[in-house]
Amino acid sequence: MRPSFVGRTLAAILLVTLAAGATAQQSGFPWWTNEKVVRELGLTSEQSSRIDSVFRDSLPHMRQSKQELDRQEAELSRLIETNADESQVIRQVDKVEAVRATLNKTRTIQLLRMRQVLTPKQKVQFKAVFEQWQRDNPRPPRPPETKDGRDTRDTKGRTDAR
Numbered sequence: 398m399r400p401s402f403v404g405r406t407l408a409a410i411l412l413v414t415l416a417a418g419a420t421a422q423q424s425g426f427p428w429w430t431n432e433k434v435v436r437e438l439g440l441t442s443e444q445s446s447r448i449d450s451v452f453r454d455s456l457p458h459m460r461q462s463k464q465e466l467d468r469q470e471a472e473l474s475r476l477i478e479t480n481a482d483e484s485q486v487i488r489q490v491d492k493v494e495a496v497r498a499t500l501n502k503t504r505t506i507q508l509l510r511m512r513q514v515l516t517p518k519q520k521v522q523f524k525a526v527f528e529q530w531q532r533d534n535p536r537p538p539r540p541p542e543t544k545d546g547r548d549t550r551d552t553k554g555r556t557d558a559r
Contacts, residue, residue, distance in 0.1 A: 426530065427452070429511070437526050438519045447514045455507040462500040469493045 428434045429448040440448075473489045515523065 426534070428527070428530070434526055434530070438515070438522050440519070444514050448511045451507060451510045451514070455503055459500065459503055459507070462496060462503060466493070466496045466500055469496050 427449075429440065429445045429452075434440075435445060469489070469492050473486070473493050476486050476489050512520065
């Protein structure tokens, strides 16, 4: 395996790990604080601290981007529901996708910086540890969507009880 392939694979695994929700605030699995993962990877307290710092440093920007994405998606839904002119809808889609791209870029840079803290051996071990964690902690099924395509979760990821 070429190092660049391994790097891309591990980055994708980290992305999946941290991107369980749309933002870091919904990240689901802060692996660098999990005792079992820390032990299995042999993370030092300094490494865990550095990874946590990367996470915390990017969190405000990711939250802000997620809030903006939610606003822009709500506006897009409103335009569609009111049968707005196609050109307006297209402009709004462009805004939504630009904000989504910014959020994804921030998340990817965050994951890259976290990965840079790991040793080469830890990067290899991480894949096996993560795959085991996925088997032990399967993701719940997606909640049903409303007729306009939005899911029924509230801002904290809980399904609406209505």
